[in-house]
Amino acid sequence: xxxxxxxxxxxxxxxxxxxxxxxxxxxxxxxxxxxxxxxxxxxxxxxxxxxxxxxxxxxxxxxxxxxxxxxxxxxxxxxxxxxxxxxxxxxxxxxxxxxxxxxxxxxxxxxxxxxxxxxxxxxxxxxxxxxxxxxxxxxxxxxxxxxxxxxxxxxxxxxxxxxxxxxxxxxxxxxxxxxxxxxxxxxxxxxxxxxxxxxxxxxxxxxxxxxxxxxxxxxxxxxxxxxxxxxxxxxxxxxxxxxxxxxxxxxxxxxxxxxxxxxxx
Numbered sequence: 001x002x003x004x005x006x007x008x009x010x011x012x013x014x015x016x017x018x019x020x021x022x023x024x025x026x027x028x029x030x031x032x033x034x035x036x037x038x039x040x041x042x043x044x045x046x047x048x049x050x051x052x053x054x055x056x057x058x059x060x061x062x063x064x065x066x067x068x069x070x071x072x073x074x075x076x077x078x079x080x081x082x083x084x085x086x087x088x089x090x091x092x093x094x095x096x097x098x099x100x101x102x103x104x105x106x107x108x109x110x111x112x113x114x115x116x117x118x119x120x121x122x123x124x125x126x127x128x129x130x131x132x133x134x135x136x137x138x139x140x141x142x143x144x145x146x147x148x149x150x151x152x153x154x155x156x157x158x159x160x161x162x163x164x165x166x167x168x169x170x171x172x173x174x175x176x177x178x179x180x181x182x183x184x185x186x187x188x189x190x191x192x193x194x195x196x197x198x199x200x201x202x203x204x205x206x207x208x209x210x211x212x213x214x215x216x217x218x219x220x221x222x223x224x225x226x227x228x229x230x231x232x233x234x235x236x237x238x239x240x241x242x243x244x245x246x247x248x249x250x251x252x253x254x255x256x257x258x259x260x261x262x263x264x265x
Contacts, residue, residue, distance in 0.1 A: 001126055002050035015047045018055050025062075029070040031146055032260045033058055035134075035247055038148040042125075068264040073141035076113050079192065083235035085205040089228035092207050098229040101178060107186035113140050114191035116173060117237075120151070120165035121248035122158040129154050131161035134247025135169050136263075137176070143263055145172065148247035160216050162197040166204070166234075167219040169193060170226045177231065191232045196239040204234050 007015060022037045036058055043051050089096065115138040123129040128150075135147035147168070155161040173191045180187060195201060203209045204223050211220045226232045239245060246259045 002048050004048045004050040007047050007049060007052060011052065012047060015052050015055065016044055019044065022055070022058060026146075029264070030062075030068065031136075031143075031246070031263060032065070032068070032256060033061065034146060034148050035132075035250055038132075038150075038247075039250075042150060070143065070264055072143075075141050076188075077115060077138075077141065077192070084192070084233040087205060087207050089207055089224075093225050093228040096225055096228045098231045099174075099178075101181055104181040105184040107181075108184050109186070111186040111188035112180065113188045114138070114173065114176070116169055116191055116193045116232075117242055117244035118162075118165050118169045118193060118195045119242050119244035119248050120158075120161040120197075122155065122161045124249050125150060131155055131164070132248045133161075133165040133168055134244040135165070135172065136244045136247065137172065145176070146247065147172065157213070158197065159199055159203075160213065160219075162195065162200040163203075163216050163219040163223065166193070166195065166200065166223045170223055170232060173232060174226070190230045193232045193234045194237045194242065195234065196237055196242040196245070198236050201234050201236045 019037065019040060022033060023041070026034045026037055036054070040047075040051055040054060117134075117136040119134045121132040121134070124132045130153070131151045133147065133149055133151055135145075136143060137145040137147075149168075151161065151164050153164065155164060170193075173193075177187055177191070203211065203220065204227055211217055223232075223234075227234060240258075243259055243262060245251070246256055251259070
């Protein structure tokens with residue numbers, strides 16, 4: 001919503017170079033600035049003076065928070081199973097099985113566990129009203145992949161934006177499971193997907209649920225088929241525990257600290 005003057009050509013190149021530095025910081029683990037960098041990245045072509053000032057504010061934040069350590073824990077999360085629904089999908093997706101590569105090498109070592117936090121900020125962008133998708137993926141207890149990006153379509157409901165985010169998460173999960181198997185890594189059961197939208201959880205895990213909006217049907221069936229093939233299993237968690245929430249919208253310092261201290265030290 002910034003209406004300050006557009007940057008000059010030289011200032012645009014400077015803005016883009018500084019934003020590239022921040023993007024590398026995020027790749028290396030500075031997840032506390034991810035959403036801010038992701039939002040400013042949408043103005044790469046026509047940044048304004050206000051966007052450049054926002055970059056300087058990020059530098060000010062980093063100056064006060066100079067060090068952080070990402071912990072890679074190889075331990076397992078012990079689920080009791082009650083969080084996830086078990087259903088018979090044979091009537092809805094008969095013969096559905098996970099596509100496992102036949103030329104994968106024999107698995108070696110201990111199996112690994114995948115856990116994914118998924119969230120979406122519905123219509124968070126006040127200029128385009130597009131929603132922001134946030135995803136955080138763990139291998140055992142180690143964060144290995146993070147994702148924050150504006151959705152390509154304008155969704156008219158929270159239900160739609162959450163299913164679009166879940167579709168992206170399932171695509172990431174399928175790609176990672178294939179890659180791990182091709183490297184000889186054994187996977188411990190379905191990926192555990194956690195989200196804070198209870199309606200989306202019910203529509204994904206209860207076979208008898210039906211969709212009422214046709215334009216969400218592709219995401220809807222893509223996610224449900226992943227559940228039917230036992231590629232993923234989905235459970236509800238409160239918003240206060242969904243770590244992907246900090247990748248969908250800027251949070252206050254108190255809430256951001258509560259989230260980020262669970263990942264960075």
